[in-house]
Amino acid sequence: MSTRNPRPVVTFPIVLRELTVLRVADVTPGMRRVTLGGEQLRAFHRDGLDLPALRSEGFDDHVKFFFADGDAPPVLPGQNVSSLDWPADARPIAKDYTPVRYDPEAGEIDFDFVRHEGGVASSWAQAVKPGEVTWIAGPKMSHGHPEGVDWLLVIGDETALPAIGRWLAEMPAGTRARVFIEVGEESHRQELPTEADATVTWLTRDGAPAGSTDLLERAVRSMEWLPGEVYVWAAGEAVTLKGIRRHLSAERGVPRERTHITGYWRRTEPDPVAGAGQAEDDAHERLHELTDLAPGFAIRAAVTLGLFDLVRDGVSGPAELARRTGAEPSLLGALLTYLVAIGLLEADGDGHRLTAVSEELVEDDHSSDEYHLGGAQAAMDLSLAGLPHTLRTGGPGFRTAGGDRVATA
Structure with missing residues (x-):
């Protein structure tokens, strides 16, 4: 379990997979769903490596999509035993998305893309057809359902809807949750089935640009605060989350380790549409x-x-x-x-x-x-110090700073 929050963590080998688009459908006028499938969702063999099946056990897992630059094929990393080998001479165009649904038995995985003008990922989702091939990698880890808390506060705009929808579907029955979701208009609401004791409040911008309102902050400030220990999960436009973070810390006294607040996007930053090679440097x-x-x-x-x-x-x-x-x-x-x-x-x-x-x-x-040096990712990073041992013996280099093995799956 991570020392930073009450969500248990499991790590996985990072595998690059070639998948096929099975279906494309609009969940709402503002959200398009792309269903992928293929043999490489299961365990497979490539380039002399036996690679494991995809696992996605967390509602907010990150899976990386690799996109092409115009008519050129996508720049892809190479595959190592349990990680990727990123090219030094070109930069892949990659974006992170959350699986909405993963059915290993059916061999299908769903991803939702917000429909908007511009942006390499949204443009791809608008144009892609069944039968086309795409490449994904990850997730490299999954964070589980929070443990030892009395209720959940869940906050997000439409970019967080895939994670929120999956979480509600997978929440243990009876879990107390208050959920606030901001979307562009009424027609962008979704059916979100759940067995949790969840109250979902939809907030609509009604013509205001995404990332320009304080709807979520005002809703959180005015809500009835429930008794007991809370865990807060929030995602969306980075600047709009600042006021929510300050309110939770300064006025509600929610400790940092019981929050997970992530800027999925930033309104002031353009969406990159092309890769850029790194400039040549002096060798030294x-x-x-x-x-x-x-x-x-x-x-x-x-x-x-x-x-x-x-x-x-x-x-x-x-x-x-x-x-x-x-x-x-x-x-x-x-x-x-x-x-x-x-x-x-x-x-x-x-x-x-x-x-x-x-x-x-x-x-x-x-x-x-x-x-954070107490987290699972740091343990994986620090294990690189054991790389000479791995190369000489074939044994794992994963160790914590105290010398114990790090659990992986």
Whole structure:
């Protein structure tokens, strides 16, 4: 189980799969469903590797789609034993989507795509026909249903509907849940079957652009707060979630470990439509870039200490940051200086403030969990230190910092 939240975690090998479009249908005027199938949903053999069947056990799993750039074939990563080998000379066009339904026995998996103008994924979903081939990878891990909580608060716009719909369908019977969903118009509502004790409130923008309203925040602020321990899951446009996060933390007192708030998209950022190759670098500088471990460890240490969260909440002076994190002041000062140098913090008088990059960390619980050194992903990352052992013996390199094996499935 992750130390960051009450949801149990299981990790999987990451496998690239070639699948076929079986069906395309509109769930509502605002959502298109694409059903994929094929032999590679099951265990299969490719390029000398025996690869496992796809597993998706979490309602908000991330599966990566790979899209073509115009008429050219998609840029794809290579396949290693349990991970992907990303090409150095070209950047794949990849987007994450949540499986709405996965039926291993039938050999089918459903994905929903919000219908809108522009965007490589939406354009693909609008044009794709049954019989066409597409490539996916993942999920690399699944987070289970929250344990040890009394009720659930679920918040999202239409981009979160696939996860919310799947969660409601899979929630244990009788689970108390309050669900708030924002959509563009009344016709975009969906039937969401569930055996949970769930109240679903639909909010419609009625012509306002997606990501431009505070409908969800106002609904959460005005709701009747239930007694007991809550777990909050929220996803949607990143900026609209900021006020909800502040309200839950400052006014409702919900601890960070009982929230999962993720910006699925950002209104101010254009949707990339083409891959871009990395510029040629000087060989020495390129080698340093590829081998420098310091930025990754510094960022992970700061996340684990809760440093970025404290700066976001207005605690910016080195002495108070050291006291609140329990770090040794002079050593924390060195870390702060380094984080300024690599663009994760900015000096602000005698204190510090977040940059756009560190704001991404504190606004996105998925990113924050991924970089926390107590989490499952960190254990997988740190296991790379055991790669020479694996290459020499064929034995697993997965170990925690304390030397114990990490459970995988």
